[in-house]
Amino acid sequence: MVRAHDIHKAFNGTAVLQGISLDVAEGELVSLIGPSGCGKSTFLRCLNLLEIPDAGSVSVAGIGIDRQRGRWSRADEEQAHRLRAGVGMVFQGFNLFAHRTVLDNVMLAPRVVQRLPREQAQTRARALLDKVGLADMAARYPATLSGGQQQRAAIARALASEPRVMLYDEPTSALDPELTDEVLEVMRQLDRDGMTQIVVTHEMRFARAVSDRIAFMQQGRIVEIATPAALFAAPAHADTRRFLKHFL
Ligand SMILES: Nc1ncnc2c1ncn2[C@@H]1O[C@H](COP(=O)(O)OP(=O)(O)OP(=O)(O)O)[C@@H](O)[C@H]1O
Ligand SMILES: [Mg+2]
Structure with a gap:
């Protein structure tokens, strides 16, 4: 349902996304976690082309753009418009x-x-x-x-x-804890209904309970992506372990 391949993005010469690839199947819920500034929001915004990647390709529900070939054209903008129509986004x-x-x-x-x-x-x-x-x-x-x-x-x-896909950027981080659960419950229900969802979150409890997979990002890369069970039981990467320790 979502395909991102080798996405690169820099702001003013500073590389923020350094070759991110992610495939999300229909009905999957994938959480993106990682330290502040690692590029989670930028990546999410690249998925619906609110940010235009410098290089790489993105497709949603079979509608894609490929940035390997350089210049952003009028046709790219029209294709981006079609892609965005398939994506719902929820902000903090x-x-x-x-x-x-x-x-x-x-x-x-x-x-x-x-x-x-x-x-x-x-x-x-x-x-x-x-x-x-x-x-x-x-x-x-x-x-x-x-x-x-x-x-x-x-x-x-x-x-x-x-939309075919819902993207969320820290949807509960502006909320008091007692209000967080009612929002997460809506996302859970959508998951049961088969919606494809990608969630940037600091809610490890939720990520662990509901995600099909969790991607740990650091410095513009996905360091590790795994099921919650695998990621929490035995992270493959030392940085993932260090990051998760804050939450456990
Ligand atoms: N429009 C922009 N112009 C310049 N720099 C930007 C822009 N957007 C993001 N950045 C920079 O890119 C880096 C990644 O930012 P991003 O917002 O993607 O991080 P994040 O992982 O979502 O962080 P947080 O957990 O704090 O929300 C940061 O260093 C940020 O300052
Ligand atoms: Mg962010």
Whole structure:
């Protein structure tokens, strides 16, 4: 479902991603962990081409771009647009539109991007709000919701475009512990439904319990990728062991 091959990215001459490859199968949940600044967010942003890799290839659900051949063209931009349509992204800071109700937030992309008729968009939005446990909050404004509720609304909004893959960048790190679980539970439910998900997280408990595989990143590379059982029981790499020790 997701293929990233030999991704490189530098900012102002500093190499941030140094040849990352990752394949994620349909329905898999893969967690990305690693120290601050190792390139997790940059990699995630490369997967939906919010950042354009300097080199390497990315494909989502069979729609791909290949940067080996250099210049970013008009055709690449159109292909990137198609790729992004298949990806939902959830950030740490929710990013809901403050002046729109929760329902409108979830309806917006289907209305504007997919040009869905109002009634259909609304039916879809209400079903998604129900799914994330916010059926009663449809008419509220984001500021009147708890952080956990806002993040669940943000997940519903991302799902409204019917993505093939969901990407999350530390979706719970702005939340109090008691609100974290309700967000993680939504992701768990999506996993049970068969959604393909890639999650940058510091929640080791969650990563361990729910991931099919965990990738440990360091200095712009994936050092090790394994099942949680294998990674926690016997990390192959000394740096992985050192990193995980902080959490155990
Ligand atoms: N737009 C940018 N311009 C310049 N440097 C950037 C940019 N985005 C990221 N970087 C740099 O790239 C490196 C990796 O950043 P990134 O945000 O991907 O790390 P991270 O692993 O997500 O860290 P954290 O766990 O703190 O979120 C950092 O040194 C950061 O300063
Ligand atoms: Mg980050």
